[in-house]
Amino acid sequence: MIPGRDQTILMPVRASTIVASFALALFLNFLPWRDLRLVPDFVALVLAFWCVRQPRLVGLGIAWTLGLLSDAGNGVLLGQHALSYSLLAFLAIWMSRRILWFGVGLQALHVAVLLLVAQALALFVRMAAGDPFPGWAVVVGPLLGAALWPAASWLLLLPQRRAEREPAI
Amino acid sequence: MDHSPPPFFKRGPAPLVRLFFFASLSLALLVIDARFRYVEGLRSWLALAAYPLQRAATAPIELGEHIAGYFASQAQLIEDNERLRAEALAYAQDAQRYRFAQAEADQLRRLIGVAERLAVRAVPAEIIYAGRDPYSHRIFIGRGAAHDVQPGSPVADHVGVIGQVTRVHPLLSEVTLIINPDQAVPVEVVRNGLRAVAFGGGASGMLELRYMPANADVQNGDRLITSGIDGTYPAGLPVGDVVRIERDADQSFARVIAAPAAGIDRGRYVLVMSRETALPERPVQAQPGKERRGERSRRARKDADDSR
Numbered sequence: 001m002i003p004g005r006d007q008t009i010l011m012p013v014r015a016s017t018i019v020a021s022f023a024l025a026l027f028l029n030f031l032p033w034r035d036l037r038l039v040p041d042f043v044a045l046v047l048a049f050w051c052v053r054q055p056r057l058v059g060l061g062i063a064w065t066l067g068l069l070s071d072a073g074n075g076v077l078l079g080q081h082a083l084s085y086s087l088l089a090f091l092a093i094w095m096s097r098r099i100l101w102f103g104v105g106l107q108a109l110h111v112a113v114l115l116l117v118a119q120a121l122a123l124f125v126r127m128a129a130g131d132p133f134p135g136w137a138v139v140v141g142p143l144l145g146a147a148l149w150p151a152a153s154w155l156l157l158l159p160q161r162r163a164e165r166e167p168a169i
Numbered sequence: 170m171d172h173s174p175p176p177f178f179k180r181g182p183a184p185l186v187r188l189f190f191f192a193s194l195s196l197a198l199l200v201i202d203a204r205f206r207y208v209e210g211l212r213s214w215l216a217l218a219a220y221p222l223q224r225a226a227t228a229p230i231e232l233g234e235h236i237a238g239y240f241a242s243q244a245q246l247i248e249d250n251e252r253l254r255a256e257a258l259a260y261a262q263d264a265q266r267y268r269f270a271q272a273e274a275d276q277l278r279r280l281i282g283v284a285e286r287l288a289v290r291a292v293p294a295e296i297i298y299a300g301r302d303p304y305s306h307r308i309f310i311g312r313g314a315a316h317d318v319q320p321g322s323p324v325a326d327h328v329g330v331i332g333q334v335t336r337v338h339p340l341l342s343e344v345t346l347i348i349n350p351d352q353a354v355p356v357e358v359v360r361n362g363l364r365a366v367a368f369g370g371g372a373s374g375m376l377e378l379r380y381m382p383a384n385a386d387v388q389n390g391d392r393l394i395t396s397g398i399d400g401t402y403p404a405g406l407p408v409g410d411v412v413r414i415e416r417d418a419d420q421s422f423a424r425v426i427a428a429p430a431a432g433i434d435r436g437r438y439v440l441v442m443s444r445e446t447a448l449p450e451r452p453v454q455a456q457p458g459k460e461r462r463g464e465r466s467r468r469a470r471k472d473a474d475d476s477r
Contacts, residue, residue, distance in 0.1 A: 030226035032299060060187045072215030073223060075307050075343045078208055079198030086191040093184055129203055132371060
């Protein structure tokens with residue numbers, strides 16, 4: 001047995017679950033938040049989750065498309081989120097086997113690094129385009145996102161769990 | 170974890186190759202969007218795809234306001250009604266005087282042979298969404314090309330100017346606020362008619378009058394209104410009030426800071442105004458600062474070609 005790994009056997013994931021989770025994440029991102037630096041990027045979090053859990057279903061193409069949607073929805077330069085989400089997806093897929101080895105707390109630490117790298121890339125693009133540095137509060141969003149990782153992974157795996165009382169075959 | 174066995178041979182291109190592919194695609198898009206604006210069509214389609222989610226995201230707040238409004242006490246409603254009636258009375262008086270003054274002004278303008286001012290058409294719109302990016306200083310309003318909104322139209326609330334429409338999508342448009350550092354509004358000081366250009370101050374939420382000589386006659390508390398000289402903003406809309414002036418002997422320009430008059434980050438309803446188009450075509454030469462860098466260099470190149 002692998003240490004720290006969830007021992008329950010999960011049902012296969014349905015594509016509808018993935019689509020619904022991405023729609024929900026976009027919805028959460030579009031909520032009128034007051035200070036957006038302090039709000040985690042839900043799309044990045046959900047994307048990292050599926051790239052870690054299902055690296056053969058969710059990949060760079062989906063990440064890039066989601067990034068373009070975020071760019072157009074937010075009215076920023078086209079390609080800014082697309083670039084950062086592509087990098088995030090690549091890193092998540094690359095590290096997926098390593099991340100799944102750990103318990104959920106250590107997974108969150110890994111994810112914090114991934115989200116910070118993605119955020120840094122977006123920030124770099126923004127500043128290259130001529131915007132001022134928005135202050136160190138920008139790191140709060142990714143760290144909060146990583147803190148939400150245990151809750152997010154519990155919630156997103158919920159449809160795949162079998163009912164507790166169901167007799168084993 | 171996985172339920173289907175991994176494919177034996179065909180796994181598509183390596184992840185690193187894919188990363189390079191998508192990264193270069195993104196970079197190409199970034200450059201095209203930042204420099205040439207060729208991808209506005211694609212952006213419009215994407216914005217249309219994101220529109221239902223944006224609407225859905227603002228729906229709970231609207232619902233909450235609706236419910237809160239339903240439970241507003243009767244006393245408050247009566248009070249509001251009285252206040253509004255008094256306001257309407259005051260406005261009616263103003264409107265009568267305004268109509269008279271307008272007629273007089275038209276007559277005088279005709280007398281001295283100046284081009285007549287067009288009546289400004291205003292379309293009310295609702296702010297549906299503030300951009301997620303905290304430093305873009307943009308908002309989205311729920312009127313777009315389908316409602317005949319033109320790019321470049323000024324946007325104001327009931328107090329004064331808040332910005333300018335910069336992109337028009339089918340169902341919504343993007344408004345760049347006057348506090349955006351890239352946004353410039355031609356203004357004049359009400360007290361003495363001094364002309365200036367107000368640039369956005371960015372995150373500070375203030376406006377800055379740049380290129381004012383150190384001895385310019387500006388005082389704290391001076392009201393700034395649009396001068397209407399550029400033909401984009403109608404004349405006479407309040408823009409802001411001067412709050413701070415720093416005159417430094419070392420520099421030839423004074424630093425004049427103004428606070429915006431309109432509720433840049435408050436309120437839900439705005440007016441989109443049609444542009445005045447009665448002005449003649451601008452001469453090519455002598456364009457002070459307001460244009461984009463790309464246009465300026467292109468124009469300079471064109472001038473060089475012409476002179477050759």
